Amino acid sequence: MEYLGIELKKPKVAFFDFTCCEGCQLQIANKEDTLIDLLSLVEVVNFREISSEKGDDYQIAFIEGAISRQDEVDRVKEIREKTGTLVALGTCACYGGVNSLKNKFPLEDTVKEVYGDHSKETLPVKSVKEVVQVDFEIPGCPISKAEFENIVTHLVLGADFRYHKYPVCVECKQNLNHCLLNEGKICLGPITRAGCDAVCINGKLPCYGCRGPAAEQNWPSLKSILLENGFSLEQIEEKTSFFNSLSEVTKQ
Amino acid sequence: MKVDMKIDVHHLTRVEGHGNIHVVVKDGNLVESKWEVVETPRFFEVMLKGMSYEMAHLLTARICGICSIGHALASLRATERAMGIEIPETAKKLRLLAKHGETLQSHLLHLFFLAAPDFFNVGSVIPLVHSHRPAVEIGLRLKKLANEMCDILAGRTTHPVSLCVGGISKAPTKKELQKLRDAISERITDLEQTVELFKTLKMPYFVRATEFVSLKGEEDYPWIGGELISTDGVLKAEDEYLSMTNEYIVDFSTSKFTKLSRTSFAVGPLARINNNYKFLKAKDVAQEFDLKSINHNPFMNNIARLVECVHVVLESRELLDELLDEDLSNICAQYDVKEGEGVGAVEVPRGILYHHYQINEKGFIEKANCIIPTTQNHANIHYDLPNLVQQAVLMGETDTEVTKLCEMLVRSYDPCISCSVH
Numbered sequence: 001m002e003y004l005g006i007e008l009k010k011p012k013v014a015f016f017d018f019t020c021c022e023g024c025q026l027q028i029a030n031k032e033d034t035l036i037d038l039l040s041l042v043e044v045v046n047f048r049e050i051s052s053e054k055g056d057d058y059q060i061a062f063i064e065g066a067i068s069r070q071d072e073v074d075r076v077k078e079i080r081e082k083t084g085t086l087v088a089l090g091t092c093a094c095y096g097g098v099n100s101l102k103n104k105f106p107l108e109d110t111v112k113e114v115y116g117d118h119s120k121e122t123l124p125v126k127s128v129k130e131v132v133q134v135d136f137e138i139p140g141c142p143i144s145k146a147e148f149e150n151i152v153t154h155l156v157l158g159a160d161f162r163y164h165k166y167p168v169c170v171e172c173k174q175n176l177n178h179c180l181l182n183e184g185k186i187c188l189g190p191i192t193r194a195g196c197d198a199v200c201i202n203g204k205l206p207c208y209g210c211r212g213p214a215a216e217q218n219w220p221s222l223k224s225i226l227l228e229n230g231f232s233l234e235q236i237e238e239k240t241s242f243f244n245s246l247s248e249v250t251k252q
Numbered sequence: 253m254k255v256d257m258k259i260d261v262h263h264l265t266r267v268e269g270h271g272n273i274h275v276v277v278k279d280g281n282l283v284e285s286k287w288e289v290v291e292t293p294r295f296f297e298v299m300l301k302g303m304s305y306e307m308a309h310l311l312t313a314r315i316c317g318i319c320s321i322g323h324a325l326a327s328l329r330a331t332e333r334a335m336g337i338e339i340p341e342t343a344k345k346l347r348l349l350a351k352h353g354e355t356l357q358s359h360l361l362h363l364f365f366l367a368a369p370d371f372f373n374v375g376s377v378i379p380l381v382h383s384h385r386p387a388v389e390i391g392l393r394l395k396k397l398a399n400e401m402c403d404i405l406a407g408r409t410t411h412p413v414s415l416c417v418g419g420i421s422k423a424p425t426k427k428e429l430q431k432l433r434d435a436i437s438e439r440i441t442d443l444e445q446t447v448e449l450f451k452t453l454k455m456p457y458f459v460r461a462t463e464f465v466s467l468k469g470e471e472d473y474p475w476i477g478g479e480l481i482s483t484d485g486v487l488k489a490e491d492e493y494l495s496m497t498n499e500y501i502v503d504f505s506t507s508k509f510t511k512l513s514r515t516s517f518a519v520g521p522l523a524r525i526n527n528n529y530k531f532l533k534a535k536d537v538a539q540e541f542d543l544k545s546i547n548h549n550p551f552m553n554n555i556a557r558l559v560e561c562v563h564v565v566l567e568s569r570e571l572l573d574e575l576l577d578e579d580l581s582n583i584c585a586q587y588d589v590k591e592g593e594g595v596g597a598v599e600v601p602r603g604i605l606y607h608h609y610q611i612n613e614k615g616f617i618e619k620a621n622c623i624i625p626t627t628q629n630h631a632n633i634h635y636d637l638p639n640l641v642q643q644a645v646l647m648g649e650t651d652t653e654v655t656k657l658c659e660m661l662v663r664s665y666d667p668c669i670s671c672s673v674h
Contacts, residue, residue, distance in 0.1 A: 021314050026317045033396065048265045050377065051266065052375035054265070102294065104299075113297065
């Protein structure tokens with residue numbers, strides 16, 4: 001395949017899933033219009049959810065999911081050694097995601113609640129970068145299909161990809177949505193990294209920050225508005241900790 | 253016949269989640285057979301504790317990337333029944349349509365991407381893009397329709413945004429509904445072609461007398477709420493789901509197993525059809541494949557999935573016609589937060605799903621339980637395997653053939669293992 005007259009090297013890519021719902025992999029399979037084109041850009045050597053081919057030779061590894069068991073720690077370390085580029089795919093891989101809610105409870109009680117006396121192994125949930133070096137992060141619960149393709153194209157072309165510095169709030173305004181803060185809801189659009197086209201707020205669901213913090217945001221100001229609007233710290237904390245994606249700004 | 257065989261499939265492919273098949277045959281006799289679920293547990297029931305009621309369906313949708321709409325709907329139903337909320341009729345139809353989008357999406361993904369490669373002796377759909385491009389394109393066009401349905405009705409296919417306690421937070425416009433209605437009409441030929449394609453594929457013959465569990469239809473093919481029924485004659489109320497599932501723990505699986513009248517039972521498309529054949533809108537398609545109630549061949553789940561694809565498309569067209577004539581402004585009920593306990597049973601692509609919550613007077617969840625369709629199928633898969641292997645060994649199949657048959661058997665349930673270990 002050529003781009004601007006240049007023959008592209010087709011990198012070998014592999015997808016691996018860890019503690020997650022596998023919804024991010026599904027976004028890739030669900031991009032019907034461009035799936036065949038995307039597949040011509042890379043050589044997929046490992047994608048267990050849709051393929052029985054298992055290759056050990058790859059240049060880009062996409063890691064979906066958080067890390068929550070010793071075998072996962074070992075497996076992701078092994079992948080890190082084999083791959084050139086390691087990409088964390090989705091909010092669980094980037095931040096731990098909703099799985100991290102488990103960490104609020106004592107581990108022993110958690111296992112007992114579900115399995116009784118038949119104990120099963122589990123570790124506190126970690127993001128991928130807490131276990132191995134991550135070269136690139138694609139957040140989102142789930143990832144945005146369009147953004148994923150855009151990023152993969154950049155990776156294959158060897159071009160830099162940069163996220164918008166502004167928050168989801170900007171995209172939401174561009175879509176002429178009614179502001180959910182004004183409708184008496186807790187919405188984290190003002191501090192969350194743009195790139196999702198404000199998909200949740202378009203459907204009148206407040207943003208809970210799955211994409212992590214925007215480079216340019218003002219958490220102290222949003223927090224004071226929410227407190228002025230009558231929300232308690234507990235209510236605010238429930239939303240900001242939902243995806244475990246905003247702690248670097250909300251813990252300030 | 254002296255046959256020795258050792259089948260070890262580690263992390264079976266083309267299924268969601270992680271499971272292993274382990275079979276040992278010595279001197280023609282089966283000595284060991286296991287369906288091991290090794291998925292990492294996530295502990296959703298624990299995460300739900302102390303969460304406010306309005307967040308529960310957002311969290312539980314994330315149990316599964318494929319049937320997130322189904323999880324959201326079961327969760328909302330449990331919450332709404334706990335707090336005594338009656339949702340508007342229009343919202344019910346919009347929710348059902350979103351669910352049909354998901355059923356279609358999930359079934360097509362399975363038929364074209366996960367199951368079909370076995371019948372063409374390839375490892376994935378990727379080589380089929382070259383060898384059977386028109387068929388793959390039909391699959392992609394139909395999948396696109398399904399995803400458009402979910403996008404228009406729920407805001408997104410995976411992890412829906414506009415399903416909320418009381419109904420729907422944002423209704424689609426009439427223009428969007430009309431566009432969907434037109435898109436369905438355009439895809440009917442593709443659906444017929446898919447039926448023709450599957451007529452050329454031979455489902456393996458394997459029968460094991462099985463109990464099938466599903467919702468019981470009253471006037472229509474059942475999807476959301478109602479009584480629970482089994483082909484062995486068990487009939488229970490929705491709230492009695494615990495005695496319909498009887499979960500127990502086995503040491504070789506991180507998912508629980510379940511049973512009812514026998515050592516195991518099955519849920520899913522074949523179970524739904526076995527219990528509700530008379531309500532199918534696609535009986536003609538079922539008849540073309542000789543699929544009648546009660547069918548005991550698990551491989552026929554593939555055909556049941558295809559029949560349901562046709563059924564949901566036909567039913568969606570009817571729902572759209574009704575909605576196009578309706579006022580779409582009344583889509584969310586007013587309600588007061590109150591203490592209560594509720595169960596929500598919903599038929600999702602892989603079978604019947606239960607959510608059960610206890611909510612306190614402040615609207616916080618005190619206790620939660622979710623029983624997943626694949627959890628209910630694990631024991632049935634586990635007990636199908638030895639029977640299938642014995643049959644195949646008697647027929648003189650090779651190791652490679654038996655391994656493939658075992659893999660196909662597990663895939664025929666379209667297991668969502670990550671879901672089952674939630």
